[in-house]
Structure formats: C-alpha cells, structure tokens
Amino acid sequence: VxxxxxxxxxxxxxxxxxxxxxxxxxxxxxxxxxPAWYNEDEDFVVAKTEDEAREKFKSQDLKSENLRQDExxxxxxxxxxxxxxxxxxxxxxxxxxxxxxxxxxxxxxxxxxxxxxxxxxxxxxxxxxxxxxxxxxxxxxxxTGIVRDKKGRKMSKSLGNSPDPIELIGKYGADGIRMGMLFATPAGKHLPFDEKLCEQGRNFSNKVWNAFRFLTMNMEEGVKYEPNLEINKDDLSDRWMAARIQQTIAGVNKDFDTYKLNDAIKKVYSLIWDDFCDWYIELAKPDEYGQNIPKEKLNTALGFFEQLMKLLHPFMPFISEEIWQHIQERSADEALLVSAWPEMDETKLDEDDLKLFDTLQQMVSSLRNIRAEVQVSPKEELVVFIQTKDQQTADAILTHRVVLEKLESIKSLEVGPEVEKPEVYSSSI
Structure with a gap:
C-alpha cells in the first residue's frame, strides 16, 4: 500500500x-x-437473533431460558x-x-x-x-488536509467559525469554490479558509466563460464550424499553443500519478489564463476592428478550447460541461463527463517553437515595460532595434515578426547581430 x-x-x-x-x-x-447472548449462568453464544441463540444453547446442553443480549x-x-x-x-x-x-x-x-x-x-x-x-x-x-479558519482552528458549530456552504455556492459558484480551495492546498496540508480564495475561483470561472463568449461572438450566422486540431504549420501561435497543450497534458498526467492535485490545477490555470487568453486569443484577433476571426483559425481555436475544457473538467466540472455542450451540438453519450482524457502527442511538442515563442514573449514584455518607464502611450508607434547573438536567431524573429507587430505598435523593426544602437534610446536586456 x-x-x-x-x-x-x-x-x-x-x-x-x-x-x-x-x-x-x-x-x-x-x-x-x-450480537452476544447470555443465559442465567453467564454462558454466552453469538447469534443474529434470540431464537438462533436459544438453539445454540440447546445444542450445547446449556440453559436456554431468560436470555439477554449484551447491552x-x-x-x-x-x-x-x-x-x-x-x-x-x-x-x-x-x-x-x-x-x-x-x-x-x-x-x-x-x-x-x-x-x-x-x-x-x-x-x-x-x-x-x-x-x-x-x-x-x-x-x-x-x-487530504482539513479546512480550518484563518486562525488555524478546526471549524465547528460551537466556535461559529464555519461559513454557510450554500451561501458561498450562491455567491461564487460550486466550481469557483472548488477551484479556489484546490489552488491553495498542497497535498496533505491544512487549508486556512479565506473567502478570497473563492473570489479567485470565481474570477477564473469568469475568465473561462468570457474566453468562450469571445470565440462564439466571432462565429458568423449560417456558417457551420467544426472544431479541430488541424493547425496552420506556418502560424507560430498555432504550433506554440499545440505544444503548450501537450506539455500541460504530460505535466498533469505526472501530477495525477503522484497525487499532486494542487500542482496539476496550477498548470491548467496557467495554460488557460496566461497562454490561451492572454496570448493566443490576442494573436487570433483580426487586424481590423469589426472583422471576425477567419473560419479556419476559429475552428482551430475552438479545437484548442475543447482540449482545455477536457483538462479543466476534473477541477471545474459544471462550467466545463456547460461550455462543452455549447461549442457544438452533442448527444448525451458525447458529454464531456464520459469523453476520453486527452492523450499526449509528442509530435506536437516542439521544444524549438516553445523557446522561440518564449523569446518573443519576453520581447513584448520588455517593450511594454519600456513604455511604462518612459510613459509612452500604447498606441504610439515605436522604432525597435533588436540585437541578437547570431543571424539564425534574427532570421527566426523576423520570420515571426507578426507576433511582435500584432501585440505592440511598431513603426519599424531592425533585427540582427550587427544592429547598432541609436543615439537616444531606452533599452532592455
């Protein structure tokens, strides 16, 4: 054991x-x-009923009158x-x-x-x-640990330190409470209960729902959408998102095998909030206001989102099932509850894509930090110079410059190992 x-x-x-x-x-x-029965002499037998006990006493030639059961x-x-x-x-x-x-x-x-x-x-x-x-x-x-109050005391009626779970569910949702508590509870540790944990869970529920709403708002009326995982191999964001999903599947499987539920939910949380919502959706948005995401791109995004709902389902079963049933029409035997757990596909886990996208993410973050430091408006276009260690890295950045240009207002971009610094500039390493 x-x-x-x-x-x-x-x-x-x-x-x-x-x-x-x-x-x-x-x-x-x-x-x-x-089930012990005694006679007047304090002899005893074990039996289900008094009649059965009497028969056992008789079979041993013992007194069988005035029997009493052990109290x-x-x-x-x-x-x-x-x-x-x-x-x-x-x-x-x-x-x-x-x-x-x-x-x-x-x-x-x-x-x-x-x-x-x-x-x-x-x-x-x-x-x-x-x-x-x-x-x-x-x-x-x-x-598992025990849910305690902020002072570390065990919750009890006499102390009056236990919240009403029905009220909490009405306020934050069952999924929100479950998510918040799982997020803050390492294996075997006690949990000092704080209602802010429920708020965190509710906020995550809202984030998931709003991501789903954004995708459905881009669906054109009368067009049939078929969620799939057929990515555009020329689109780094597709390849990166596919790799991150596979990376998370592998990590969550390992956490489940070692009963580290707290670590597993953190991986799923980061995949949905940080990767899908903050990066992938932003890159999927059309260039011009009022346009919809192209059908092929939206099908891929919906396919990714279905994978996310499968990963989320063990932790937040209600909202994930609700979204699953709305992404496309499904029968009862196609419910998320009975669907197969996503399998790890190593062919979609490209470490080079993960490293390249991570580099581009750091560049975007650096540009945003520079704007904040020198108080430059997000809408003002920047002249960007990026000095790389080698030409291969520069070529990779230039090939996927759309990631930078989609997420930052850039007037011009110069990348390479020989790039010279201008006379006046703000920098980040």
Whole structure:
C-alpha cells in the first residue's frame, strides 16, 4: 500500500510497531448492538437473533431460558474496517466465498481520507483485508488536509467559525469554490479558509466563460464550424499553443500519478489564463476592428478550447460541461463527463517553437515595460532595434515578426547581430 504524501508512512509505522489490543465494545445509546447472548449462568453464544441463540444453547446442553443480549454496542470502526469487503459482499465474512462483485472490485485502486483516522480506519482496513481476504484492500491512500479558519482552528458549530456552504455556492459558484480551495492546498496540508480564495475561483470561472463568449461572438450566422486540431504549420501561435497543450497534458498526467492535485490545477490555470487568453486569443484577433476571426483559425481555436475544457473538467466540472455542450451540438453519450482524457502527442511538442515563442514573449514584455518607464502611450508607434547573438536567431524573429507587430505598435523593426544602437534610446536586456 502506497501513502501520498509519503511522509505519513512513518506515522503509520509508529502506530503498527506500538499496536495495542482493541476493545471493541462501547457504552452508547446508538450503534451496532453486540450480537452476544447470555443465559442465567453467564454462558454466552453469538447469534443474529434470540431464537438462533436459544438453539445454540440447546445444542450445547446449556440453559436456554431468560436470555439477554449484551447491552453494549460495537465500536464504530469495527464495522468500518470491513468496508472494502462488506459493500460488495456482506456474506463473505460468514461464508468465506467471494461473489463476482467482490472478486472484480477488490482490491480497489485509491482511498481518499484524512490522516487523523489513519489508525482508526486505514490501518484496520488493511489488517482486515489481509486477515479475511488475504490481500490489501487498496493500492494507494491519499491523505487530504482539513479546512480550518484563518486562525488555524478546526471549524465547528460551537466556535461559529464555519461559513454557510450554500451561501458561498450562491455567491461564487460550486466550481469557483472548488477551484479556489484546490489552488491553495498542497497535498496533505491544512487549508486556512479565506473567502478570497473563492473570489479567485470565481474570477477564473469568469475568465473561462468570457474566453468562450469571445470565440462564439466571432462565429458568423449560417456558417457551420467544426472544431479541430488541424493547425496552420506556418502560424507560430498555432504550433506554440499545440505544444503548450501537450506539455500541460504530460505535466498533469505526472501530477495525477503522484497525487499532486494542487500542482496539476496550477498548470491548467496557467495554460488557460496566461497562454490561451492572454496570448493566443490576442494573436487570433483580426487586424481590423469589426472583422471576425477567419473560419479556419476559429475552428482551430475552438479545437484548442475543447482540449482545455477536457483538462479543466476534473477541477471545474459544471462550467466545463456547460461550455462543452455549447461549442457544438452533442448527444448525451458525447458529454464531456464520459469523453476520453486527452492523450499526449509528442509530435506536437516542439521544444524549438516553445523557446522561440518564449523569446518573443519576453520581447513584448520588455517593450511594454519600456513604455511604462518612459510613459509612452500604447498606441504610439515605436522604432525597435533588436540585437541578437547570431543571424539564425534574427532570421527566426523576423520570420515571426507578426507576433511582435500584432501585440505592440511598431513603426519599424531592425533585427540582427550587427544592429547598432541609436543615439537616444531606452533599452532592455
């Protein structure tokens, strides 16, 4: 059995190396009553009913009148430790013969729980699994943290420090709350709850929805659009976006395999907000105001957006499914919920395209910083000189100069290793 995070392995080992006998009886008013029956001589048998107990007493030539059942109840964990078995085959413990469901589902893949009940539940399920089934009950245990208040206290009714979840959902949406909390919670760490996390999640939901609205606003009436991933190989922004999606798929898959959900959601967040919305959409916009994105480009953008919704769905299922159903007409069996997870395609992950686009991004950022430093209006055209280490880099920049010219107001652009600095200039390295 693997623990995630691995640090909890030492806690588990400490418990097991110092294990003590387990008293299974509890003096409570509720619970599973202990199925032990006593006669007048304090002999006892275990039986489901009084009639069954009486027959057992008779078979042993013991007194079978005035029987009484044990007044104690079983410890809650006494029934819970059989959970991996009893949910599929309640009779297995009695018969020793597993039914088809138990054979199919046991052991299960993952258990998600809190470290506070590691010994009460997790360890005892493992013990019961090996004792009664001869095998571990699950392959992995993922331990989550607890949502606490800003002071680090556990939320409770007596302290009055727990927000109303229904009110939060009405204010920020279920997806927004989930997103905000996942974003701020590394594996196994407690989460000091702050409503600003929900605001962050809601803002991201709005960003995703507005990106979808922008794409649909560019659809011409009466034209049939078919989202696809057929990129224009001469368009660096297409190649770069395709590579970033593949890069993110690989990263998220690795994070899922290692149960780092917090890292996975950050990768998806950055891909959607930073890459798709802030860069790809800006480059996809028509040069002239009032025009629509060309059909072929929009089909590719919609194809990319569908991939983004697949990556987002495990974290924000409602908005991603809503958008998925609106991108194009789909039947129930084509819902995002049952669609295949995107597969990594290494042929679309071009490291050279990623490096080149990163260089162009840095140049755009530098130009914007210079404007801010010397207080030049974004609309004022700049005369730009870029000195490169070699001619190959210069040629690559000039080939894709449209990225710079689309995102910055540029009057003229000179690029090369021999470019000389003008007498008056502002620079960035």
């Amino acid at each position: 693997e623990f995630h995070p691995k640090k909890f392995k030492n806690t588990y080992r400490h418990w097991m190396e110092n294990v003590r006998d387990w008293c299974i009886s509890r003096q409570l008013w509720w619970g599973h009553r202990i 104690d109840v079983l410890d809650t964990w006494f029934s819970s430790w059989l959970w991996p078995i009893s949910v599929f085959d309640p009779e297995f413990i009695k018969t020793g013969e597993a039914n088809e469901e138990l054979d199919y589902y046991y052991p299960t893949k993952d258990l998600v729980t809190a470290p506070e009940i590691m010994f009460f539940w997790v360890a005892r399920m493992i013990i019961a699994g090996y004792e009664y089934k001869g095998d571990k009950p699950f392959d992995n245990v993922y331990y």
